[in-house]
Amino acid sequence: MALLDYFLRKKEKQVTTASKAKERLQIIVAHERNSRHKQPDYLPQLTEDILAVLRKYINVPDDSLSINLDNKGGDLNVLELNIELQDDEVKG
Amino acid sequence: MARIIVVTSGKGGVGKTTSSAAIGLGLALKGNKVVIIDFDIGLRNLDLIMGCERRVVYDFVNVINGEATLNQALIKDKRVNSLSILPASQTRDKDALNKENVGKVLEELGEMYDFIVCDSPAGIEAGAMMALYYADEAIVTTNPEVSSVRDSDRILGMLASRSRRAELGLDPIKEHLLLTRYSPKRVEEGEMLSVEDVEDILSIPLLGVIPESQAVLKASNAGEPVILDTDSDAGKAYQDVVDRLLGEKVDFRFLLAEKKGIFSRMFGG
Numbered sequence: 001m002a003l004l005d006y007f008l009r010k011k012e013k014q015v016t017t018a019s020k021a022k023e024r025l026q027i028i029v030a031h032e033r034n035s036r037h038k039q040p041d042y043l044p045q046l047t048e049d050i051l052a053v054l055r056k057y058i059n060v061p062d063d064s065l066s067i068n069l070d071n072k073g074g075d076l077n078v079l080e081l082n083i084e085l086q087d088d089e090v091k092g
Numbered sequence: 093m094a095r096i097i098v099v100t101s102g103k104g105g106v107g108k109t110t111s112s113a114a115i116g117l118g119l120a121l122k123g124n125k126v127v128i129i130d131f132d133i134g135l136r137n138l139d140l141i142m143g144c145e146r147r148v149v150y151d152f153v154n155v156i157n158g159e160a161t162l163n164q165a166l167i168k169d170k171r172v173n174s175l176s177i178l179p180a181s182q183t184r185d186k187d188a189l190n191k192e193n194v195g196k197v198l199e200e201l202g203e204m205y206d207f208i209v210c211d212s213p214a215g216i217e218a219g220a221m222m223a224l225y226y227a228d229e230a231i232v233t234t235n236p237e238v239s240s241v242r243d244s245d246r247i248l249g250m251l252a253s254r255s256r257r258a259e260l261g262l263d264p265i266k267e268h269l270l271l272t273r274y275s276p277k278r279v280e281e282g283e284m285l286s287v288e289d290v291e292d293i294l295s296i297p298l299l300g301v302i303p304e305s306q307a308v309l310k311a312s313n314a315g316e317p318v319i320l321d322t323d324s325d326a327g328k329a330y331q332d333v334v335d336r337l338l339g340e341k342v343d344f345r346f347l348l349a350e351k352k353g354i355f356s357r358m359f360g361g
Contacts, residue, residue, distance in 0.1 A: 014282065016281075016282025016283065017282065017283055018279065018282045018283055018284055018285050018286070018289065019282065021237075021238050021285055021289075022285060022289045022292070022293065024238065025238055025241050025242060025285075025293050026292075026293055028242060029241075029242060029245045029293055029294075032242075032245065032246070032249075033245070033249070036249045036253075
């Protein structure tokens with residue numbers, strides 16, 4: 001059976017430690033990059049206000065909303081708004 | 093105008109000095125006039141890796157304090173005569189360097205050399221900031237390992253905000269990723285971040301991948317930069333790095349594990 005195991009094991013898609021490392025790094029690096037860029041003072045209040053509006057319609061936790069102001073070089077600034085919804089919240 | 097290249101990383105022990113020595117010597121072997129500066133004040137080590145530790149008389153801080161001229165402090169390499177080393181001071185504290193006096197020394201060196209390679213100390217303190225401040229290019233040395241990658245990202249932030257180029261609003265420092273101690277076999281087994289993983293996270297152009305190699309320790313034991321070991325995979329990989337810095341297009345190698353033959357597979361070679 002050892003032979004069978006050998007072939008079966010190869011097929012399985014395992015979560016490797018390397019992919020875990022990558023995932024953790026992507027999160028922490030993104031987080032640290034955000035705190036590095038000086039964000040305008042109104043962002044926290046804006047976040048609160050948008051959350052309040054969202055909550056009129058759907059139930060969303062605090063961490064479901066992220067807002068970033070990115071300078072794309074030159075005069076171009078992009079306000080990026082990311083709202084994560086869970087499946088059961090969308091149906092409402 | 094000399095190209096000022098800082099070899100930096102944030103984290104210690106990832107191969108900054110090994111890389112500075114190999115790349116500096118490689119550039120000189122290609123006919124360029126090169127000086128490598130050790131910015132690690134108090135923890136001088138470039139001299140050992142270059143094999144010139146017995147010839148250090150004056151150092152970087154002596155030059156800054158006017159106790160020696162630049163020519164007195166520079167150590168000419170015995171192997172390649174277009175290469176010199178400016179050793180770090182072993183005794184003075186790190187505050188000996190400041191932007192003004194380092195700038196003056198770099199300006200003077202810039203008239204004498206084509207390349208100035210700055211071997212940065214680890215960390216993000218004054219010494220590391222001084223090494224990167226005047227850089228035109230940065231070689232961000234990174235191991236495929238979580239803490240090294242995170243620290244490299246931190247350093248990328250510093251390059252973009254704390255350098256002279258950032259302060260004056262000039263073109264940003266040209267960033268290069270140098271991945272060291274890479275083990276293709278462990279990557280294939282899912283135990284190590286791959287080149288693509290690290291590129292994804294740091295999103296800067298790849299300059300080179302140096303495989304984990306026994307040649308590196310042998311080279312430092314002997315005080316002969318590993319690029320001189322032309323038979324070794326690490327030596328060849330550094331040669332590719334030098335060629336790329338000089339604008340050549342070179343394919344990446346040593347990215348895949350050696351395939352075991354059928355016999356060693358059967359008999360456990």
